[in-house]
Amino acid sequence: MTYILSIETATKNCSVSVSLDGKTIACKEIAENGYSHAEKLHVFIEEILSENNLTFKDLKAVAVSQGPGSYTGLRIGVSAAKGLCFSLQIPLIAIDTLETLARQxxxxxxxxxxxxxxxxxxxxxxxxxxxxxxxxxxxxxxxxxxxxxxxxxxxxxxxxxxxxxxxxxxxxxxxxHDDIVFPSAKDMNAPAYEKFQKKETVDVAYFEPFYLKDFLIVK
Missing domain, CATH: 3.30.420.40 (ATPase, nucleotide binding domain)
Structure with a gap:
């Protein structure tokens, strides 16, 4: 049994899901005008595992949205994913944010x-x-x-x-299609499982989000 945790924070939607062999078993997400990823992400991760009688040790991999999208949102999601993978010694899988959106x-x-x-x-x-x-x-x-x-x-x-x-x-x-606005972690699970089976993972130490554009600070 392959449990994978998926994290999507590239837009205003702070989204976390957990899947079994590529099938979504649970998803927690919230989209707010003010980005709440820093406050909600780790809470959602702990809650979704607890509510499904899972522990961190049950996870075989973590999938994260690689971008493009919000600079801050991507950094928060990737940092959380890398921290989990490093501490649990499990692989990190990067998923194209626009593909995640398209799959809806x-x-x-x-x-x-x-x-x-x-x-x-x-x-x-x-x-x-x-x-x-x-x-x-x-x-x-x-x-x-x-x-x-x-x-x-x-x-x-x-x-x-x-x-x-x-x-x-x-x-x-x-x-x-006005009803499809933000990418969701639930749509990352099938491609994440495919990549897990093919061992298409990224280096936890050196992986960086795909920002597409340089970050600029303006007054």
Whole structure:
């Protein structure tokens, strides 16, 4: 039996789940306007294990959202995951945040475009097909009326960056799924288990979040 703890803190959603052989058995999460990850994350981890009669020693690995997303949120999640893996001597698995978001949507055709807000009209985006396979790599892009004009396929837009794009992405090929806003740890479990089986883990000592953009301090 392979129990994996998954941690998702790349956006406003502070999310923790635990899975057995890739199947989610429990998830605790909260999305607040003010980031509460530092206060809630470790509490959620302890609670989800206790409520499911598990201990830290039952865990075979920890999966963490690698980004892109909030600099502070990513640092909090990765620090917690690395601390657990180091102390328990178990592997660390990194999961693409945009893939986690894309996995919330099931479609028969078209392209899934998860968007994570990067302020103003900029978003972190990638393309996924109906099988949640990545068809375009992650980039940070400014969305305007000319975005995706060269694409004829239906485009399913999700994420917390989607709302602000409605005013410029007005073609009928764009379908907005307003109910999917934040990535959730529960959608990390299947890919995390796949990576665990393939031994696709990262170095606990040297792993860093995928920020995509440099951190800038402004007045």
């Amino acid at each position: 949507l099931e479609v028969d055709n078209g392209t899934i475009v998860p968007m994570i807000d990067a302020r103003r009209m900029e978003c972190y985006t990638a393309f996924f097909d109906s099988q949640h396979q990545k068809t375009r790599e992650i980039i940070s892009e400014i969305i305007d009326a000319d975005s995706y004009k060269d694409i004829d396929a239906v485009m399913h837009i999700i994420g917390d960056g989607a709302e602000k794009c409605k005013t410029v992405l007005t073609d009928s090929k764009f379908i907005f």
